[in-house]
Amino acid sequence: DGGITQSPKYLFRKEGQNVTLSCEQNLNHDAMYWYRQDPGQGLRLIYYSQIVNDFQKGDIAEGYSVSREKKESFPLTVTSAQKNPTAFYLCASSADRGREQYFGPGTRLTVT
């Protein structure tokens, strides 16, 4: 069954702690993306990767970091430098940049 998985679905952390969100895909897609979604707003791009070992900052990269060591995996670390980390985080992948993206189920991160 092909698709994108994100884990965990809900994540709780204390302020000042780094936390890593998992994203795995078995669609053999080259491109992967991380978005942040806040109530009443559209999807905002955090980071994207077009190929293994390469990634670029999106519109709101400050306070986040990523790695792309394997084609299937694109983990996102929310660092303590992110001022307002509580949000719904979505991972996506696509076969080609700028084309249809397939989304995972999302991770709801709450930092207190």
Next chain:
Amino acid sequence: GESVGLHLPTLSVQEGDNSIINCAYSNSASDYFIWYKQESGKGPQFIIDIRSNMDKRQGQRVTVLLNKTVKHLSLQIAATQPGDSAVYFCAENPFTGANSKLTFGKGITLSVRP
């Protein structure tokens, strides 16, 4: 569950009626457009796409219309059902080459009245 529809525009329709969801896009150079559906607490799902060399494309119970003159995209849902209640996003690809990636609208909440 997750509520992504707070403060978004809302379209309320009667079950069985047709729905029309509109989107104004920003870049006249965009060559590809997508509609996504997002149910509460879930990731967006692809509904239908259209390229700029087309004016209309039909899927199962859905039709997308593209008016490049006024930079307007619409999604028509026939015989709207309760399961269609969700937030709907349009996305465009306004960039080319190495910068090519999707830009998403804020979304519209569709509420279906029984």
